[in-house]
Amino acid sequence: MTGISSPDPLKFAFAVKSSPHAGRSGSHPLDLSPQQWQSWWATPTSATQRALYIHIPFCRKRCSFCNFFENGSNSARISRYVESLSQQLYTASKTPFVKSGTFDTVYVGGGTPTDMQASEIAIIGEAIQAFPLAKNAEITLEGRLNDFTDAKFDAALASGFNRFSFGVQSFNTQVRLAAGRFDNREVLIERLQELSKHPSASIVADLIFGLPGQTMEIWLQDLQDVIQSSVHGVDLYQLIGLQGTRLSKQAEKEKAKQTQEDGSQQKQQTLVPAVDSQTRASMYAAGARLLESSGWQRLSSCHWRRDNRERSIYNSLAKSGIEILPFGAGAGGNIHGHGMMNARDLSNWHQAQTPDSVTDTLPLRVPGMVMSPNPSAALDSQFKAGLDHGELVLSEFDTEMVDHLMPLFYAWQTNGLVKISDKIMTQTLAGRFWNVNLQTGLFAYLNQNAFESCASSMST
Ligand SMILES: C[S@@+](CC[C@H](N)C(=O)[O-])C[C@H]1O[C@@H](n2cnc3c(N)ncnc32)[C@H](O)[C@@H]1O
Ligand code: SF4
Structure with missing residues (x-):
């Protein structure tokens, strides 16, 4: 989550981009x-x-x-x-x-x-x-x-x-x-x-x-x-080496071939980019x-x-986690704070169009998933939007939360990923390149080091 110390953090702070997007389930x-x-x-x-x-x-x-x-x-x-x-x-x-x-x-x-x-x-x-x-x-x-x-x-x-x-x-x-x-x-x-x-x-x-x-x-x-x-x-x-693409299937084949030729030591390797x-x-x-x-x-x-x-x-x-109304098979969004993902299957999506389920006053409930509201959604979006943009304005966050995260932020600074001033943590070019890893790292840090503000601990 902190990256590693390297004279060239742009190339070596992390081994690989963690995923297309970061998030934590709540x-x-x-x-x-x-x-x-x-x-x-x-x-x-x-x-x-x-x-x-x-x-x-x-x-x-x-x-x-x-x-x-x-x-x-x-x-x-x-x-x-x-x-x-x-x-x-x-x-x-x-x-x-x-x-x-x-x-x-x-x-x-x-x-x-x-x-x-x-x-x-x-x-x-x-x-x-x-x-x-x-x-x-x-x-x-x-x-x-x-x-x-x-x-x-x-x-x-x-x-x-x-x-x-x-x-x-x-x-x-x-x-x-x-x-x-x-x-x-x-x-x-x-x-x-x-x-x-x-x-x-x-x-x-x-x-x-x-x-x-x-x-x-x-x-x-x-x-x-x-x-x-x-x-x-x-x-x-x-x-990004996305699962199911022609490229990742090719890479899997090459990996399997290498494993056959070179024995078990290759089995731990990730897909060849x-x-x-x-x-x-x-x-x-x-x-x-x-x-x-x-x-x-x-x-x-x-x-x-x-x-x-x-x-x-x-x-x-x-x-920034705003309300997004999703329409169409495979569309994702968020209504009244509930994450939504419409199923991709086209024929199932059309099933929702059968005349007896049609009312002309209410949008059809197409197949898909609805999630309960995420209690940390607003905070997580603030972190994600800031790190994606290239800086976190620390004064916009709860000071106790910033203090809680400071060990992680200082480790990022030591590793050449950010520069911290009084009120703003600005990402370096390396920090911007690795921004999804920083987001993933921040959520992993919060999962491992649960934050409890004085206000909430006093009220319980
Ligand atoms: C949903 S795609 C739609 C693009 C459009 N249909 C086209 O053919 O160009 C939107 C963008 O996602 C990006 N994209 C798709 N697969 C990607 C991958 N594996 N890694 C990085 N970016 C990707 C591409 O740049 C693409 O233009
Ligand atoms: S969305 Fe379709 S056309 Fe566009 S990049 Fe992907 S596979 Fe190609």
């Missing part, structure tokens, strides 16, 4: 009765900030590194899904719960939402407009550039979308081919340049570092290319330095913008 699955579900939609929200997350679980191709693939894009399947989804959105939009507070941000993610037809993008965009949106709310459409035609862009803009997040991953044509991506470098740069000419919409590109075949030289060119593409925002994601952790650390540092020296502003550990139109409101608020 809640359990709930069996929500139909009456409770009904009462949720009749009860006004107590949240001050809210978002909508709408999931479009279709892709035309399974990329080698990704485990978000759920269903093949098929026009009849997508159109049936869009029809049901829009009905659910309109029904929800009329409930007292939805009407009781405005929505700051909406994210239509996937999968590949840009695989919808232009008319379907418009149907979803218009259904979103039925919600009480904050003035200048951020409304994002996620997807990729292949087959994102002018007709789709125009339909999205006309129906209210104002932010477009495209997975590019790498511009290098060979790396793309190996990862199962469409299009070559030149096509991508040209299309991003065209889209970025829009006077107000924010165009964002996701890049991954550490893909197979992506050398440091290729990565530096990827960074130059993204700058040249004129996009307004960029995410630099470290490749495409690019080792130290090289990935250098890639992150190169990306952060190049963007910042080119005038880009860092909004979080992995997101930068060059233009104020890019706000990244959904990503930053989602980490």
